[in-house]
Amino acid sequence: MSGTDPRSRARRQQLLRVRGRSVAWVPPLLLLVAIAAIDSNTSGEFRIISWIVLVPGIAAAICGVRGTAVFAVLALVTYIEVDAAWPHQDQTGLPDFILVAVGGALATTACAVRVREERRMLHMQDVADTTRRTVLRPMPSPWAGLEHAAVYLAADSEARVGGDFYDIQPGPHGTRVLLGDVQGKGLPAVAAAAALLGTFREAGFHEASLAAVAERLEVRMGRHRQYVTDLGEDPEGEPARGVERFATAVLVAFPPPGVPGGHIEVVNFGHEPPLVVGPSGVRALPPGDGLPLGLGGLAGPDSGVPPVRRVPLAPDETLLLVTDGVTEARDADGVFFPLREHVVLAVAADPAAAHPRHLVELVREGTLRHSTDRLADDTTIFAVRQTPPGAHQGPGEPPDRPGTPREG
Structure with missing residues (x-):
């Protein structure tokens, strides 16, 4: 520093x-x-x-x-x-x-x-x-049936904000979670992240299906790219490179609070697959087989968005989502940070490490120690799990009244 x-x-x-x-x-x-x-x-x-x-x-x-x-x-x-x-x-x-x-x-x-x-x-x-609080808004925990914890570390210690983004959006169709990483750095990446989060907060509340939310995100990224291209320059005044802007992301849907679950829905836009961490062990979700947001058109006009996968998730299991600041952290010899192995050893030694707060701190300390506090990219660590039955439930968001505009 x-x-x-x-x-x-x-x-x-x-x-x-x-x-x-x-x-x-x-x-x-x-x-x-x-x-x-x-x-x-x-x-x-x-x-x-x-x-x-x-x-x-x-x-x-x-x-x-x-x-x-x-x-x-x-x-x-x-x-x-x-x-x-x-x-x-x-x-x-x-x-x-x-x-x-x-x-x-x-x-x-x-x-x-x-x-x-x-x-x-x-x-x-x-x-x-102020920009960080606007893009990465503070969230109560627990909230809408979910316990969560997050750590965001900007590679640029002066700017303290970058292209990583995450959010939770409760709604009448369940609680949706989004984590992603915009290609690039600086204000252009922040602008793209803000555009995607704004769409997610609206679509995640109103759309009944997760596939529709995913489609809205893909369309929004394409519109943002076109806007930057038409503008002729990015937010920092440099020549526009909007055609290159894309974002990897993971979109997750949890059932509404109080509704028996046991499963979640996941759409992966070319992002590192999340880890499921629980007292019984650690497993990775299927790898992302879809293209990043903004590149869907490369697979053809009828390719659509990545498929919605339904995967099991026990009540005592935590979903761990990270950006490439964690998975691509290197030590002095150029060795990547062994995230899964690090988590497996910690949970085996202490099953309580699977709690979101402990898990996020565990990964944060491991990443910084492995990279000797020299982060090459923005780093986000986000852990979320369903609130145990009988625990205090944070307030959700009431349904909109017809005809009333709503801001995320």
Whole structure:
């Protein structure tokens, strides 16, 4: 993580506070006093008073603009007083005076630039956080008959948002779950993810069949690609490459809360197959045999969307969905992260690891440890299972009244 990361600066500033008060002024003040004291107690052949130019430099790194300016003035005044106390032949004179004066001015200017940049970065962080909360909306847990947990890690620590997306949409026809990964990075990927999530939240509520939801997602991705192509440039102002934009995704349908289940429906758009994790073991769902969203037309106009598969899921089993930030995480030798083996060993040692919250944390720690905290791609880990009978049920969403528009 870079030193310009706002979170790193926040931790640094926290270390420079005691009982809520800033003590950032202490290090440069101690350095000022130490240089003056040492210079006053040495021989004329070893003068270090010119080192006092370091004081405003240190202040520029940890203090505000006013504090740095104060230390620049203090350093100059201290230099004059200490140097004047020596005999004329031992004084450092005008050259070092100019050095300290110019050094203080430059340090104050550098501090002003640093503070302005930090404020800009904090503003960008707020924008990124707002964008992330809009695309990846907060969800109560449990919700609509499902317990869930998720971790999202952006490969770009500054942007903190990328092309991975996930959501849960309850409705009168059951609860639908979507996880996907848009090809590419940056704002173009975020725009595509937002378009797909908006469609999913509407179609997942209103459509009775999962196949219809899948069809709506495929159409939406095609429309978004065409829009970007017609626009002539992507959201970052670069030449449009909309014809290349696609997204892998997994669409899942759970039965409505209270309805006996035992099965779920799954549509896989070329994504890594989810894992089913339970006390009895770990198994992978059938691999995705469909093309990613946005590429369905390559298989012909009558190819349609991938088939809806009905697969068993016991009440104590958790569905684990991840993006390629997990499956393609590599160690120093280029070896991929062994996700399934990692989960199998953890569940065998402790069946409670199959709980969504524990499972997500387990995969997160394993991925970061394997890749030594260097993620090459955005990483999403999403685990969901049906709420055990008798457990507290989170609020679902009431049906729309006829003629009333609804936002996801």
